[in-house]
Amino acid sequence: MECKVKNEYGTIYIAEDVMLKVVGYAALECYGIVAMSGQRATDGIVEWLGRENLTKGVQIRNVGDMLDVDLYIIVEYGISISEVCKTIIETVRYKLESTTGVKVRKISISVEGIRI
Known part of the structure:
Protein backbone atom coordinates (compact mmCIF):
# COMPACT_ATOMS: atom_id res chain seq x y z
CA MET A 1 0.00 0.00 0.00
CA GLU A 2 1.35 3.38 -0.87
CA CYS A 3 -0.08 6.76 -0.06
CA LYS A 4 -0.79 9.50 -2.59
CA VAL A 5 -0.46 13.16 -1.74
CA LYS A 6 -1.70 15.61 -4.35
CA ASN A 7 -0.63 19.24 -4.43
CA GLU A 8 -0.29 22.04 -6.96
CA TYR A 9 2.95 20.54 -8.30
CA GLY A 10 1.62 17.03 -8.96
CA THR A 11 1.23 13.74 -7.10
CA ALA A 26 8.34 9.07 16.31
CA ALA A 27 6.90 6.65 18.88
CA LEU A 28 10.32 5.59 20.16
CA GLU A 29 11.26 9.25 20.74
CA CYS A 30 8.58 9.48 23.45
CA TYR A 31 9.51 9.15 27.10
CA GLY A 32 8.29 5.96 28.78
CA ILE A 33 8.22 3.68 25.75
CA VAL A 34 10.80 0.89 25.90
CA ALA A 35 10.24 -0.92 22.60
CA MET A 36 7.82 -1.73 19.84
CA SER A 37 6.13 -5.10 20.06
CA GLY A 38 4.92 -7.50 17.40
CA GLN A 39 2.31 -10.09 18.21
CA ARG A 40 1.92 -13.35 16.37
CA ALA A 41 -1.79 -14.05 16.09
CA THR A 42 -1.30 -17.84 15.94
CA ASP A 43 0.19 -18.38 19.38
CA GLY A 44 -0.11 -15.01 21.13
CA ILE A 45 3.61 -14.78 21.91
CA VAL A 46 4.75 -11.19 22.18
CA GLU A 47 8.07 -10.37 20.52
CA TRP A 48 10.24 -7.44 21.61
CA LEU A 49 11.50 -5.57 18.61
CA GLY A 50 14.45 -3.20 18.60
CA ARG A 51 15.03 -0.24 16.32
CA GLU A 52 15.91 -2.47 13.38
CA ASN A 53 12.43 -4.07 13.37
CA LEU A 54 10.29 -1.26 14.74
CA THR A 55 7.97 -1.29 11.73
CA LYS A 56 6.57 -4.67 12.84
CA GLY A 57 5.00 -2.94 15.84
CA VAL A 58 3.11 -0.56 13.54
CA GLN A 59 0.14 -1.08 11.24
CA ILE A 60 -1.41 1.54 9.00
CA ARG A 61 -4.60 1.52 6.93
CA ASN A 62 -5.92 3.94 4.33
CA VAL A 63 -9.39 5.25 5.11
CA GLY A 64 -10.31 7.45 2.20
CA ASP A 65 -7.60 10.10 2.03
CA MET A 66 -6.64 9.65 5.70
CA LEU A 67 -4.74 7.05 7.73
CA ASP A 68 -5.55 4.90 10.74
CA VAL A 69 -2.47 3.90 12.76
CA ASP A 70 -2.18 0.97 15.19
CA LEU A 71 0.83 0.78 17.53
CA TYR A 72 1.90 -2.17 19.69
CA ILE A 73 4.27 -1.02 22.42
CA ILE A 74 6.04 -1.99 25.64
CA VAL A 75 6.24 0.67 28.35
CA GLU A 76 8.52 1.28 31.28
CA TYR A 77 7.33 0.30 34.75
CA GLY A 78 6.39 3.17 37.05
CA ILE A 79 5.33 5.58 34.28
CA SER A 80 1.71 6.60 33.76
CA ILE A 81 0.55 4.50 30.81
CA SER A 82 -2.19 6.97 29.92
CA GLU A 83 0.27 9.88 29.79
CA VAL A 84 2.75 7.88 27.70
CA CYS A 85 -0.02 6.98 25.24
CA LYS A 86 -1.25 10.59 25.09
CA THR A 87 2.28 11.79 24.30
CA ILE A 88 2.76 9.08 21.66
CA ILE A 89 -0.51 9.98 19.94
CA GLU A 90 0.38 13.68 19.79
CA THR A 91 3.95 13.05 18.62
CA VAL A 92 3.09 10.42 16.00
CA ARG A 93 0.24 12.53 14.59
CA TYR A 94 2.47 15.62 14.33
CA LYS A 95 5.49 13.81 12.83
CA LEU A 96 3.46 11.81 10.30
CA GLU A 97 1.37 14.77 9.13
CA SER A 98 4.30 17.19 8.95
Whole structure:
Protein backbone atom coordinates (compact mmCIF):
# COMPACT_ATOMS: atom_id res chain seq x y z
CA MET A 1 0.00 0.00 0.00
CA GLU A 2 1.35 3.38 -0.87
CA CYS A 3 -0.08 6.76 -0.06
CA LYS A 4 -0.79 9.50 -2.59
CA VAL A 5 -0.46 13.16 -1.74
CA LYS A 6 -1.70 15.61 -4.35
CA ASN A 7 -0.63 19.24 -4.43
CA GLU A 8 -0.29 22.04 -6.96
CA TYR A 9 2.95 20.54 -8.30
CA GLY A 10 1.62 17.03 -8.96
CA THR A 11 1.23 13.74 -7.10
CA ILE A 12 3.65 12.31 -4.56
CA TYR A 13 3.66 8.57 -3.87
CA ILE A 14 4.97 7.56 -0.45
CA ALA A 15 5.82 3.89 0.16
CA GLU A 16 4.21 2.14 3.11
CA ASP A 17 7.63 1.27 4.56
CA VAL A 18 8.51 4.97 4.74
CA MET A 19 5.35 5.79 6.67
CA LEU A 20 5.86 2.83 9.02
CA LYS A 21 9.39 4.02 9.83
CA VAL A 22 8.24 7.60 10.44
CA VAL A 23 5.63 6.32 12.90
CA GLY A 24 8.02 3.89 14.59
CA TYR A 25 10.80 6.43 15.11
CA ALA A 26 8.34 9.07 16.31
CA ALA A 27 6.90 6.65 18.88
CA LEU A 28 10.32 5.59 20.16
CA GLU A 29 11.26 9.25 20.74
CA CYS A 30 8.58 9.48 23.45
CA TYR A 31 9.51 9.15 27.10
CA GLY A 32 8.29 5.96 28.78
CA ILE A 33 8.22 3.68 25.75
CA VAL A 34 10.80 0.89 25.90
CA ALA A 35 10.24 -0.92 22.60
CA MET A 36 7.82 -1.73 19.84
CA SER A 37 6.13 -5.10 20.06
CA GLY A 38 4.92 -7.50 17.40
CA GLN A 39 2.31 -10.09 18.21
CA ARG A 40 1.92 -13.35 16.37
CA ALA A 41 -1.79 -14.05 16.09
CA THR A 42 -1.30 -17.84 15.94
CA ASP A 43 0.19 -18.38 19.38
CA GLY A 44 -0.11 -15.01 21.13
CA ILE A 45 3.61 -14.78 21.91
CA VAL A 46 4.75 -11.19 22.18
CA GLU A 47 8.07 -10.37 20.52
CA TRP A 48 10.24 -7.44 21.61
CA LEU A 49 11.50 -5.57 18.61
CA GLY A 50 14.45 -3.20 18.60
CA ARG A 51 15.03 -0.24 16.32
CA GLU A 52 15.91 -2.47 13.38
CA ASN A 53 12.43 -4.07 13.37
CA LEU A 54 10.29 -1.26 14.74
CA THR A 55 7.97 -1.29 11.73
CA LYS A 56 6.57 -4.67 12.84
CA GLY A 57 5.00 -2.94 15.84
CA VAL A 58 3.11 -0.56 13.54
CA GLN A 59 0.14 -1.08 11.24
CA ILE A 60 -1.41 1.54 9.00
CA ARG A 61 -4.60 1.52 6.93
CA ASN A 62 -5.92 3.94 4.33
CA VAL A 63 -9.39 5.25 5.11
CA GLY A 64 -10.31 7.45 2.20
CA ASP A 65 -7.60 10.10 2.03
CA MET A 66 -6.64 9.65 5.70
CA LEU A 67 -4.74 7.05 7.73
CA ASP A 68 -5.55 4.90 10.74
CA VAL A 69 -2.47 3.90 12.76
CA ASP A 70 -2.18 0.97 15.19
CA LEU A 71 0.83 0.78 17.53
CA TYR A 72 1.90 -2.17 19.69
CA ILE A 73 4.27 -1.02 22.42
CA ILE A 74 6.04 -1.99 25.64
CA VAL A 75 6.24 0.67 28.35
CA GLU A 76 8.52 1.28 31.28
CA TYR A 77 7.33 0.30 34.75
CA GLY A 78 6.39 3.17 37.05
CA ILE A 79 5.33 5.58 34.28
CA SER A 80 1.71 6.60 33.76
CA ILE A 81 0.55 4.50 30.81
CA SER A 82 -2.19 6.97 29.92
CA GLU A 83 0.27 9.88 29.79
CA VAL A 84 2.75 7.88 27.70
CA CYS A 85 -0.02 6.98 25.24
CA LYS A 86 -1.25 10.59 25.09
CA THR A 87 2.28 11.79 24.30
CA ILE A 88 2.76 9.08 21.66
CA ILE A 89 -0.51 9.98 19.94
CA GLU A 90 0.38 13.68 19.79
CA THR A 91 3.95 13.05 18.62
CA VAL A 92 3.09 10.42 16.00
CA ARG A 93 0.24 12.53 14.59
CA TYR A 94 2.47 15.62 14.33
CA LYS A 95 5.49 13.81 12.83
CA LEU A 96 3.46 11.81 10.30
CA GLU A 97 1.37 14.77 9.13
CA SER A 98 4.30 17.19 8.95
CA THR A 99 6.69 14.73 7.30
CA THR A 100 4.40 13.11 4.73
CA GLY A 101 1.49 15.55 4.39
CA VAL A 102 -1.01 12.72 4.98
CA LYS A 103 -3.76 13.42 7.53
CA VAL A 104 -4.20 10.97 10.40
CA ARG A 105 -7.77 10.03 11.32
CA LYS A 106 -7.13 7.78 14.32
CA ILE A 107 -4.23 6.35 16.34
CA SER A 108 -4.82 3.23 18.44
CA ILE A 109 -2.26 2.00 20.95
CA SER A 110 -2.07 -1.51 22.38
CA VAL A 111 0.23 -1.87 25.39
CA GLU A 112 1.60 -5.39 25.03
CA GLY A 113 3.91 -5.41 28.02
CA ILE A 114 5.73 -3.57 30.75
CA ARG A 115 9.45 -3.65 31.49
CA ILE A 116 10.52 -3.69 35.10
